[in-house]
Amino acid sequence: MARLLALATGGALLTGLLQATAAPAAQAAAPSGSRAVAVSLDVLTPRIPAKGSTITVSGRLTNNGKSAVTDAHVGLRVRSDGRLETRSALKNAASRTGYSYAQDGDEVKGYTTDVEDLPVGGKSTFSISVPASALDFTDAGVYQLGVALEGSTSSDSTEHVVGINRTFLPWYGEDDATGTKHTKISYLWPLIDTSHIAPRGDTDSQRSPIFLDDELAAELAPGGRLRTMVDLARNLQVTWVVDPDLLATVEFMTKGYRVAGPGGDVTKTTAGTGTDLAKQWLKDLRLAVAGDQVIALPFGDTDLASVAHQGQKVPGTTGYLKTGAALGLSTVETILGDTPTADVAWPVDGAIDPSIVSVARTGGAKRIIARSDTFHESEGLDYTPNAARPIGKGTTAVVSDATLSTTFIGAMSDPQDADLAVQSYIAQTLMITMEAPERQRSVVVAPQRMPTAAQARAMAEAVHETSAAAWATPVYFDEAASAHADSRANRSVPSSKAYPAKLRKQESTVQDFTQISETQKHLNTFVVILTRQDRVTVPFGNAVLRSMSTSWRGDLAGAAAYRNAIGFYLTDLIESVRIIDKTALTLSGRSGTIPITVKNELSQPVNVVLKLTSGANIRLEIKDADQPITIEGGHTRTLKFQTKASANGTVNVVAALYTVDNQMYGRSTAFDVHINKVTDLVMLVIGAGLLLLVLAGVRIYRQRKKLAAAGGGDDGEDGGDSDGDPDGDDPEQPGDPAADTGQETWEPSPAGEKVDG
Template sequence: MTLLTGVPLLIGTLQVPHAAAAGAAAPGPHAVSVTINAMSPVAPGKGDTVTVSGTLTNDTRNAITDAHVGLHRGAALSDRSSIEAVTKRTGYLLGADGKEIGNHTEKVDRLDPGTSRTFTLNVPVKDLDLSGDGVYPLGVTLSGRTPSSSYDQVLGIDRTLLPWQGSAPAKKTQLTYLWPLISSTHLAAETGADTQQTPVFRDDKLAAEIAPGGRLQKMVELGKNLPVTFVIDPDLLATVEAMTKPYRVHGPDGPAGRNQAVAKQWLNDLENAVTGHEVVALPFGDPDLASLAHHGKSVPSALSHLGPATELASKTVDTILGVKPRTDFTWPVNGAVDSSIVDVATSAGAHNVITRGDSLRDNNLPYTPTAARPIGGGNTAIVSDTRLSQAFEGDMSKSGNASLAIQEFLAEAQMIGLENPEQQRSVVVAPQRMPSAAQAQAMAGALRNLEQAGWTQPTKLGDAAKAKPDPDANRQIPSRSSYPSSLRRQELPVDAFRQIEDTQTALDDFQVVLAQPERVVTPFGNAIMRATSTSWRGDPKGAAAFRTSVRDYLDGLTKKVHLIRKSEATLSGRSATIPVTVQNNLLQGVQGLTLRLTSSQPNRLDVGKSQQIKVDGGHSQSFKFETTANANGLAWVTARLYTADGKPYGAPMTFRVNVTEITATVMLVIAGGVLLLVLAGVRIYLQRKRAAAEGTGDEENGEDSGGSTAEGKDDDNGGPGEDSPEQPSDPTSDTGSDKSGPSGSGEKVDR
């Protein structure tokens, strides 16, 4: 049997013309493209008729005449590797493709150059002469003549697979199919400058995915009636939930989002779809476990987000869908693992790692083993089947591709059961993370037909993880050096994790000063988780731009709490108060900050003690510092805010203080003294004038005053005249230093 199945690989590119008598062959041109678009039933029963339809296209410059379409059945295939060989083979080979089944052909009189036409063949199952249970190759050929050939020959062929089983197997293969609901990152860290914190989207592309006909809408619509396990990134749910409310699209004049109705409908449909299904929640944001393992471990805080991401995943799904999800599964990219990835994947409590058969190979087994493999430490590797998982990765928008993929999927599933029919196996299928709408349609078609065929029984992922492991299956986790280089090139670099760590540190410093820290911690914490998403693979520029935007927005918020710049202040005295103003342009209040002044000349100017500050949102507040001047001259004063743990907050503010001795109060005292002197002089003048008047009156009355005044002698005689010396009890005037100048025109200082 091995030799027979190997022959087609050697000469499979030959095209053999029909010989009327003995079937002798000679190579013929590959002139016509034959495409099988559909086959039904996909897995026929005994009394069914197989219908194969498709398209013929003449790729030559000559007309093809006297042609017909025929069906060929090859011998039953022996194993899964031979299935793959059939789908890759080109050209007609009589020994492998078998003779044409007579009496079931379709005549084609003429096929002009460059033209196409459809065909349909109907063949009863009994005429296929199926010898027993198994997978049979079917070939559709166009045979005819060309101007250069006077005899009929096969001018083109296309193949498909026919799985056939007369009765249900005694032990059906248990099959778990993962149905992923995952998207790329759409929400920004930014929120609107309002009390509702209106979410801001990076773009509005998610609306097309969840709208009718979109890929995520199709996934929900199809998955509702399929025996699948939903695997959900909770970030997708949180993003769509944010879309149900007023939102804005990022940009200088970003428009208001208008897809609230679409978002509400999708969430409602999903809530209904998951009813009765198992739901597995990936860590929030679907973190790239391989990137974390290979590059993030060198950054101390990188792995600290996995635990919170897992907790948030459970809370998000439960809150939005009303379903308690399983969070004990992780899913590295493409199921590729090594020892370091497994360590990271299980570090947050998820002890089941979904991997793939091309990571844990079973080269020495003649059958497909059960998916669950204990790998030590209480952890289990769930090894998904590689071929079944990759069955729908192509362009399924072409009906021919979708039809062949469905037939191949069913053939592989049947062959698993035929490999060792006495031993029941549990198989897991983990398809591509973000299937297109066409791929989802093909996947759903395969599952519906598989359910009708009755060769398998659907199983939940949780049950697959508990299945009895095959003792002969490979359980050795590959080393780090064996990780595929193509995937390694797409990983986030170490610098990305350093930038994420710096952003987290800045967020930690910022939140401690806020009166309502949750308004900032939630959107930024989620954004930091999104920065490590697997969706950034293949988009390094987008990933870098997202990380930078998160940090820039955070820096912009922290700068909204700042010190208002001061001009030069003049301190004209021994002591005074210096006001420093804190501006808070946030919507919420700040507290727990300390405002501290530092003098460049503390021996000249003592700026007083630091102060605890509290400023309401949208307000500014001045804080007054009692200062003491010890000497004249200039001093630079630096004002800065500090967090409770002594870390500087924001930029410092420096201003100049000019220290003098003449203060406004002293000037008032001097002015008051001058006024008193003037008043004293006026009093003396009035007294002397009155005395003189009295003296004149006495003379007129014959009285002699004795030549003296009523108030006593003048200054020469020591009386209280205008120039009398200062008394010990008089206040000492504050005249200031000889070098002191007038007060500058700078900022006034409160005293």
């Protein structure tokens, strides 16, 4: 009890100390000074101001500090040192928090807007406008615009900055275009999704696919991610990057489809809800991509890095690359009605190394979309080079700009996030042009694979604004990829050691690819027996490609479950063609038949070979032990094997199915045959026959030995036999074999002596 009291007292003291130290820490954590009020910039118009325009900024204010803010107003600030000179300076300015006179400059006089007092935790909105002429922009370039809240607090009654945020304004007039070459920008617009089709097909005659969920219907509905992406890019010049599996899945939806029950239960399916949505989406997509370049990824969007780093260790894995590329091309061509580009590889995040480049080539890729944070440029290169650069063996690395490509990876659900991202993107494109105005550059933007609807809206606005900008021109991927490579740009593929560890942790393992390989081996054996192999090889091949998809990154448990489902389904199909188990049989007589029944639960005919093997051929001989058989779908067939017994006892017999190329199929079935009606007289006759054969052999041996001793033999001189008979006809001797009467006919045992099962 004393110990318990001591522990309780100590625990209470420790809790009190922790609370006492936590309280000041929590108070100290409250922002103060120029960070006390959060300034959110939700709307900036126009995004690209011109001479004579008026700039308006609207947003929200939230007092996160410890004191109320009074006598406040919102004003604009411009740096005294003018435009930003480099892309890194722009990124640094965007990352700073808090006010600094050296970085933010003076307030633009005459253009402020008053704000009501903000209590602690209080919120308010604002809108402020200023003519572009008041900002005193002179040279073309990117300028920092600060939006600051000034007011008084209980701790500082003087007017001071209590909150600030920054954005960027591009300034580019008609006069600035003289002698300046536009930057060509190719924006990739990805239509990619996760796998929705289960490995196990429906039980109908066509083996229609079963959907794992009905989530794709929501994506295709108004406001859904994929619906939004098609609507947004309809009037934009972008290069569509499409996963053919997505198109094939939506195409299945247009014909009506079934969705698995809870937990993926394919035995309790319900009708899908997205048939009409799928039809409309495909129709609109075909209109949207008309005239645009479309890049077809490998079917299922194969994870090249996983294949390169792990899959190559398993024989046969790289063979899926060509299969996926060919299937991807034909799928997009069939559904969209035009020939897409199919020689482009897109590794995750554009991260590459020599092994990734190698497997991309194996898959038929001649151009690989990389990213500039993989191809680090030398410090001496003070401008953004062309995206295209040769890396050997006829392969071109098309290096997307990392800053532009990652601009919209945030949630974008907050209006400020989208507003600042769009403005930053526009500013970066102008900065690229102004780095080297006299150089024609072609850059590529490769955003995240599956942007949200909010991210897509921000992306579309940025593409729209820059497409109309005086310093940029939108182009398709092929044009950017074929631009002349800059001699100063880095062309060295990074080593495997430089590959990001974060991405490597997300890859499939060698064991995962081994599992896929084993499944493929069993599939190859299985389809040999089918009369309509394509009805199995096509859906299974697609499922294997889906199991290697990039979309499984971040969901390794889901990937494992999907691979397991493929194996379980194949096992069920293999076991659908099987021998019906037999109990022990009794052979009632010297000869009889053994019936073996084979069942085919598949929906198509199969061709197999049924083999019966005796554990003791001397005791039980089986005639025509290998019998080919064709079984219609959903039927059973029974074959009878003729047998001949030579001794009483029990014989173990094994029935097994084989493919036509003599590979064992499925599980064999063993059973015993009891022989108990071979009489002693029969055994005596058999023994006498064997004895006569032996005596005949001895007689022949003695005759030949006698002739050899007499110096005779068949020398061809007297034309007679060795015994002196001139006609050459020996008199028949006792023990000679009887004349051939033909092969013995094996008939089934008469009634009363047939096999008793």
